[in-house]
Amino acid sequence: TDTDTADEAVRATCDDATICKRFATSKGYWKDPYIQYFVRSVGERKAPEINRGYYARVQGVNFLLDAFLKKTQCNCQVINLGAGLDTTFWRLKDNNLMPQKFFEVDFPTIVSRKIHYIKTKPPLSKPIIETHSTDSLLLDAHNLDSDRYCIIGADLRNISDMEEKLKKFQLNTELPTLVLTECVLVYMTPSQSSGLIRWVAETFHTAMFINYEQKERFLRSGWEHASALDMITVYSMLPQVDVGRIERLEFLDEGELLQQLLQHYSISWATKDKLRLGKVLCFF
Ligand code: SAM
Numbered sequence: 001t002d003t004d005t006a007d008e009a010v011r012a013t014c015d016d017a018t019i020c021k022r023f024a025t026s027k028g029y030w031k032d033p034y035i036q037y038f039v040r041s042v043g044e045r046k047a048p049e050i051n052r053g054y055y056a057r058v059q060g061v062n063f064l065l066d067a068f069l070k071k072t073q074c075n076c077q078v079i080n081l082g083a084g085l086d087t088t089f090w091r092l093k094d095n096n097l098m099p100q101k102f103f104e105v106d107f108p109t110i111v112s113r114k115i116h117y118i119k120t121k122p123p124l125s126k127p128i129i130e131t132h133s134t135d136s137l138l139l140d141a142h143n144l145d146s147d148r149y150c151i152i153g154a155d156l157r158n159i160s161d162m163e164e165k166l167k168k169f170q171l172n173t174e175l176p177t178l179v180l181t182e183c184v185l186v187y188m189t190p191s192q193s194s195g196l197i198r199w200v201a202e203t204f205h206t207a208m209f210i211n212y213e214q215k216e217r218f219l220r221s222g223w224e225h226a227s228a229l230d231m232i233t234v235y236s237m238l239p240q241v242d243v244g245r246i247e248r249l250e251f252l253d254e255g256e257l258l259q260q261l262l263q264h265y266s267i268s269w270a271t272k273d274k275l276r277l278g279k280v281l282c283f284f
Pocket residue numbers: 010011012013014017018081082083084085086105106107110154155156157181182183184187188
């Protein structure tokens with residue numbers, strides 16, 4: 001059907017994101033020793049503007065995520081919705097910034113692929129096994145559930161099914177919770193994405209929502225505070241020593257194209273703070 005074809009095109013976007021990140025890391029924009037296990041070859045060259053755009057996206061999202069983990073002293077949960085082949089779990093493990101539990105949700109076919117890579121690549125599976133205390137590790141073709149990392153196959157447009165699965169795998173609605181959607185809500189209708197944002201607001205009393213998207217998409221439903229920065233601003237706020245370093249990696253003819261690209265995107269975030277974690281989420 002048309003819906004199946006459309007969903008298949010959406011699923012394919014997870015490869016696009018990973019291929020671009022793989023290329024940028026191969027050029028030295030940032031380090032990700034795990035992404036090679038999800039996309040084997042570096043692939044064809046990407047324009048410097050694209051690489052710089054991904055650099056700003058990844059650093060910007062990581063900055064907010066790490067600030068939340070530090071503020072909660074990792075006594076929290078992270079839920080990455082539409083995670084695709086994202087490698088954040090392994091980065092956090094290596095940086096001693098692992099939350100109590102890290103959840104990911106994506107379509108079942110994407111989840112099965114990701115689990116296959118994890119099962120067949122020891123550098124991916126070892127950290128999961130190491131952080132698991134009992135002999136009850138669930139790692140079959142469609143599910144992964146360990147003490148600290150859980151991957152769920154579900155459709156984000158079917159919230160009750162997703163919620164049921166998250167709860168089955170010990171989602172704790174009492175813990176401060178960070179929800180991340182990185183280029184995901186844009187693939188849903190406004191009513192589906194606002195339903196998801198509202199579900200997060202209604203389910204957790206202390207939470208942060210980080211969304212990376214095209215500028216006009218963010219919706220405020222049931223949140224106490226919300227802010228957004230376009231990526232031109234984010235780029236200008238990144239550590240200038242590092243920005244200087246990456247700008248020397250590849251020659252850029254003139255910055256106009258990069259400016260145009262960055263101005264179409266933004267990072268937005270929203271918070272609710274019953275536990276009064278305080279200023280953590282008012283960064284800017
Ligand atoms: N967040 C990852 C990143 O930034 O690298 C992947 C981004 S990719 C552009 C979008 C992801 O959202 C894909 O993995 C896709 O399968 C997932 N996605 C989109 N709509 C979804 C839905 N309704 N249910 C589950 N996953 C969905």
